[in-house]
Amino acid sequence: MYIGGIKLKKSLLLVSLIGLLVAGCSSTPLDVSTEPSDSSYYGVDAATAEALGLDELRGNVLLSQRSVFFDFNKYDIKPEFQDLIGAHAQYLNNHAPARMTIKGNADYRGSHEYNLALGQKRSVAVKEALNALGVDDSQIETISYGEEYADQECQADACGQDRRADITYEVE
């Protein structure tokens, strides 16, 4: 569902509505049935939103880019993704409570298990690029989906969409 041009998960909205009803700590007048307050908008209280820098996370163009793409059977990070990784590294370094999960993927070609390992290698490659920019391991978890959510009928270049690592945050 879209609110103010930003995609919100249903569960997040639910949390925000509950937070609203219980806390009612919004700074602006509210109409529950129309639009949630700033705090409910983030799904967390204002102090947490501040500590996590959610304004920055949502407003920054580079931080809104979440996918790093790779070549077939490759896991080295191409130069064009350095800015994206640099922005996320800076965000993590500036906001110690932020927690990132990197989810690696692979195209369908080859075996399910090797693709799971390849997807993991890709998520680890992104993590190590962040480490190199000073990010601590405790802020990052790496997992892989392998080819399990990939397009099983892609042809040639179209399969490139599945060779990627996706960055997600615990709160975003």
Next chain:
Amino acid sequence: MYSLFYGILLLFSTPIYSLEVIEILGGKASEIPIAIVPFEGSGNISGQKAHQIISSDLNRTGLFRPLNIGGISNPPSNDININYTKWSAMDAQFIVVGKVESENRNTGNIKITWSLIDIFKEKTVISMRYIGKKSQYRAIAHKVSDNVYEHLTGSKGVFHTKIAYVKKFNDKKYSLNVADFDGFNSKPILNTTQPIISPRWSPDGEKIAYVSFEKKKPVIYIQNLRTGKRTLLANFKGNNSAPAWSPDSRKLAIVLTYNKNSQIYIINADGSGIKQLMRSKSINTEPSWAPNGEDIYFSSNRGGSPQIYKVNIENDEITRVTYEGKYNLSPSISYDGKLLLFLTQDQGKFKVAIQNLISNQILKISEGPSDESPLFAPNGHLVLFAYKDYGKTTKIGTVSINGLKRVPISVGNSIIQEPTWGPINN
């Protein structure tokens, strides 16, 4: 999980041939022409008839050429008064004859009496009688195939075994199914909304280990086939995948990541005693236990592209096994330890290949383009694998290890993938 019927041996002689997997791979064995004569009295049993079941069983192996004898008049149903000259003229080296009768009107049990006859030597090789329920008709026909196979090759048949596979209905519906090796009598043992991969049947036949994405990441379960109950074997940080049973079914090799690359660990089947097998900065995955219990074959990109290696579990000594081709993965070893089965990329196509571990000769036994998940039958004479039907939907089938016969296993219209083969169960 097998329902019982019993067989009585009426006449028995020692097997005629002894055929090793190496001989089959070398292509020295030519297809044996054999006629499976329609069994007398099988007309009133519904579905496929015994002679059709036996023919299609033997046909899958690539070692037999079942003859088309559709128009034959007065087919024999026992080994008395066989017209050897006539069968010899039809190029039959062996024939199988039989009869289906009602054994007991009250219980509805059936009795199948059959013989395997050597036309060249003009003598009966074996005669047997099976008694069982009507619902065991297919199972009894498969046992006849097993006996014919064992007498003509010296190895046990795999026609009375089970397979399991993953069925993907859509992005939100998956099941793990168990079926007869030819796809009949299929039933789900697990239904879930998330992907299932890498099912592996325990060598003792009692359990299946598999990887599930139910917890939003891969974790390993072991499901008991008798009770239907399952236990979580591994749910460590990161990914948990690629379960591989030890030959004694007491341990598994698994792959864990924590926050690093995929590495191989050994864990007891009850989830205790986890330890890392070896350390490297590269991917180590797809472990597969050699029958000697001492070596684990695996795929790794330590040399750049994925290749197959083996590691001795006592001393961590690593040996590279595949050198030909740039992309080799999914290793498994035949039950005599002599053949390596794997997936190889050949001119952009993924094909199933076999490497003779003594001569290192390689034979590609499938055509691609997107074949995967090859595993040996429990006698090492057949391979179960997944392929893309018409280049689109993944299905499963068998391919003989000489590469001559590729036959689908029909289990429905959905995506069928990640098969595993249960042990021979007498």
